[in-house]
Amino acid sequence: MEMLKPVAEDALTSANFAALCNNVWQGRVAAALDQRGRICRLNCWRDQLVEVCQWLSRDLDFAFATLIVEELPDNGWSLLYIFYKGPNSPWVYVEPKLDALTTAVPSISGLVHGPSADWHEREAEDLFGLKFEGHPRLGEFILHEDWPEGTNPMRHDFDAHERFEHREADPKWEPPTIVVAPGAFAMPVGPVFSDFAESAHFLLETVGEDVIHTIPRFFYKYRGVEKIAEGQNVGRVLLLAERFSGTAAFAHGLAFCQAIEAICGTKVPARAQALRTVLAELERFRHHAAVITGICNSTALAVATSQAALIEEDLLRLSCKVAEHRYLFGALKPGGLALDIQDETCSDLSVTVGAIVGRLHELHGMLRYSSSFLDRLEEVGGVSNEQALSYGLVGPVARASGIARDLRRLFPYAAYDAVGFTVPVEQEGDGYSRLRIFFQEAEQAAMIIRHVLQILPDGPACADPVDWCAGAALGAVEAPAGAAFHWVRLSGDGTVARYRITPPSFTNWHGFHLAAENFAFQDFPIILASFGLSNAECDR
Amino acid sequence: MTNWVFKGLRTGIKTTAYPVRQDDTPGVSPGRPRATLLDSAAEVERLVELCPTQAIERQDGGAAIDYGRCVHCFRCWRDADDVSADWERSYEWAAYSADSAAAAQDLEKAFGRSLHIRFVDAGACGACMSEARQLNNPYYNMHRLGFCTTPTPRNADILLVAGPVSDAMRFPLRKTYEAMPKPKRVVAIGACAISGGVFGPSFAASASAAETIPVDVIVPGCPPPPLAILHALLLVVKRKPPSDRISLPIDPTEDAKE
Structure with missing residues (x-):
């Protein structure tokens, strides 16, 4: 592909993209645009897959969103590699043609921007038993070592309700380590922590005071959400979408509902769109306040922790007053919202959010002049722009490393196209720049809430009950921690046939080890807190 | 740094009157x-x-x-x-688990007024943990009641467990429980830990935490608000009575009262 010249931005609009593709690939890749010009499907041969993905990610700067694996009834596979760039370019779905007897596909993890697909391929290998040729690290990933080899829970013949028989864990098992040096040892942390922390395991390879390398191990909380969703009706799967990651419930519920609405062609009323924006931003505001609390707590700055915790609790109470639940569970339904918000509550909400953001602003101002606090964050846990791009990081973590990618801006959903807001970006990629991003995004969230409430349209808060259609679609939402992709395949009877969630924590935990190299031991909780990620969201 | 001292003082006392008086601030419970x-x-x-x-x-x-x-x-x-x-x-939702109702009598003898708490996330969505974490914020401040978290299970009196006990967390949960000295009590927080919630029972999650370790007190809710978890801790030290209404029978007089 070296002979390719850089492609001008305007050549990537939906109208031009298919033509460009046909031109570059000389008909060897079939490009087809959907009716609304939002999705371009590229059908390629198995052997061209790597080249096509490389072309998209390296030459055209497309970001890898997710890999969707579906087992077909006749033992075959359907694979979908989804890329995005926006705002004018279409979503690109790369679909390799596979034989019915395929057991392996080429790995795209070795590409320039390839590591972003690394975990997707490991997950597919672990849960489906599909091999990826050329991938360096397949094997135990989501299912830990006490699951027998060859157990593939996402296969259709695996019974989700059957209790699973364990094999004995090998008592001689030791974690793999990398660092070889005099006095080097590996310090295990987790999965159970002191205080309140989510279950995850970190092996810190250290030579004493300095940690050289961190080996994280996740998926202690794997609940098989995608598997148990299969065969359930939409209403029941919505419960799972909201509750697999309770601290970002609304965002994930929204992504699921958007996928359902796209499949069924549901038109969501303007008022519902506006209120969805308000609640999504209220959740972002609260999520970021919780992350700020965590960062202050990790540096043991007691008063700041209390101040941030007060803000967090006030926002939880506010959410409960507005939507009856502190974490906004139950507020959504396909077609709109399950509740309407009265005008009086809206004006209370606007006033309270304004008051709370003032306190947040004051807290930010005080933290900026607390040198002992800044010393703990500056130049700690750095992720460079190149690393962030290569790993395809998303959300506040990516924006702190100079990547201004935000689905609210790239593919506006709900009422985001009706409000002006800025997407804050910092360049340093250290703990302090992440903290600044969390503060700025929280302030933007408050601004969006107040703006949307001013222009709140009248009308119904929910469309008529949705008529289920068979089909599949992607719901993409900028969750508090970053881009969330929910792929849903719906059967005509309103049951979910395949549900694939790509949460931002899955994407960003993958890059976490980049920030956890060559640091002082006591900085570990700070690096951890500054990422603001959830294990429940990652593990599913 | 003196700024922080003044900021703290200016903020004043935010702490709830509960358990001395009921807290009816809007938003403390979803009901x-x-x-x-x-x-x-x-x-x-x-x-x-x-x-x-x-x-x-x-x-x-x-x-x-x-x-x-x-x-x-x-x-x-x-x-x-x-x-x-x-x-x-309401929020006073904690009750003895069915298995532990008979043992409820000696719960009060087991502990003094202070409790050391160990928390295990056994596959929870993050909301239960977030609500438990709020107990450290100035509004609830469980420290004032003699409750604190401990960095090791060896010092723990109470095990708080949230989540449907995912497959990989069964072993760490049992190990944590076994590492705690007797007498000890287990409080299961949230619908997942009580009934598997929306996740269990399945190939990857249990039907309740009680499948893995004995549970003494349960706190229903999804998630139970901080005051409900506080109620559970107070119940363990017998400073509050249990909710009598875990599975609520029909009481016609309830309606008559309103």
Whole structure:
């Protein structure tokens, strides 16, 4: 592909993209645009897959969103590699043609921007038993070592309700380590922590005071959400979408509902769109306040922790007053919202959010002049722009490393196209720049809430009950921690046939080890807190 | 740094009056459905149908609620135009687990007034943990009541467990429990730890935390608000009575009171 010249931005609009593709690939890749010009499907041969993905990610700067694996009834596979760039370019779905007897596909993890697909391929290998040729690290990933080899829970013949028989864990098992040096040892942390922390395991390879390398191990909380969703009706799967990651419930519920609405062609009323924006931003505001609390707590700055915790609790109470639940569970339904918000509550909400953001602003101002606090964050846990791009990081973590990618801006959903807001970006990629991003995004969230409430349209808060259609679609939402992709395949009877969630924590935990190299031991909780990620969201 | 001292002082006391007085500040609890007396069997049938987690049961001409299964989806309250469950704004939800009811008598002898707490996230969604974490914020400040978290299970009196106990967390949960000295108590927080919630039982999650370790006190809710978890801790030290209404039977006098 070296002979390719850089492609001008305007050549990537939906109208031009298919033509460009046909031109570059000389008909060897079939490009087809959907009716609304939002999705371009590229059908390629198995052997061209790597080249096509490389072309998209390296030459055209497309970001890898997710890999969707579906087992077909006749033992075959359907694979979908989804890329995005926006705002004018279409979503690109790369679909390799596979034989019915395929057991392996080429790995795209070795590409320039390839590591972003690394975990997707490991997950597919672990849960489906599909091999990826050329991938360096397949094997135990989501299912830990006490699951027998060859157990593939996402296969259709695996019974989700059957209790699973364990094999004995090998008592001689030791974690793999990398660092070889005099006095080097590996310090295990987790999965159970002191205080309140989510279950995850970190092996810190250290030579004493300095940690050289961190080996994280996740998926202690794997609940098989995608598997148990299969065969359930939409209403029941919505419960799972909201509750697999309770601290970002609304965002994930929204992504699921958007996928359902796209499949069924549901038109969501303007008022519902506006209120969805308000609640999504209220959740972002609260999520970021919780992350700020965590960062202050990790540096043991007691008063700041209390101040941030007060803000967090006030926002939880506010959410409960507005939507009856502190974490906004139950507020959504396909077609709109399950509740309407009265005008009086809206004006209370606007006033309270304004008051709370003032306190947040004051807290930010005080933290900026607390040198002992800044010393703990500056130049700690750095992720460079190149690393962030290569790993395809998303959300506040990516924006702190100079990547201004935000689905609210790239593919506006709900009422985001009706409000002006800025997407804050910092360049340093250290703990302090992440903290600044969390503060700025929280302030933007408050601004969006107040703006949307001013222009709140009248009308119904929910469309008529949705008529289920068979089909599949992607719901993409900028969750508090970053881009969330929910792929849903719906059967005509309103049951979910395949549900694939790509949460931002899955994407960003993958890059976490980049920030956890060559640091002082006591900085570990700070690096951890500054990422603001959830294990429940990652593990599913 | 003196700024912080003044900021702290200026903020004043934010702490709730609970458990001395009830806290009725709006937003401290999402509330929950209440067992509801209905006119016709058809209406009861409608509510049972609306509940996606089988938390509503038919009983004596009304709908009884199994709080261990209720996940606050609000569908029994919002979704039907013609019928709805009653909703109560409460939070004192903790109760002895069925297995532990007989042992409840000696719970009070086991501990003094202070408790050291160990928390295990056994596959929770993050909301239960977030609510438990709020107990450290100035509004709830569990420290004032003698409750604190401990960095090691060897010092722990109470094990708080949230989540449906995912497959990989069964072993760490059992090890944590075994590492705690006797006497010890286990508090299961949230619908997942009580009934598997929306996740279990399945190939990857349990039907309850009680499958893995003995559970003494349960706190229903999805998630239970901080005051409900505080109520559970107070229940363990016998400073508060249990909720008598884990699975609420129909009480016609309830309606008569309003």
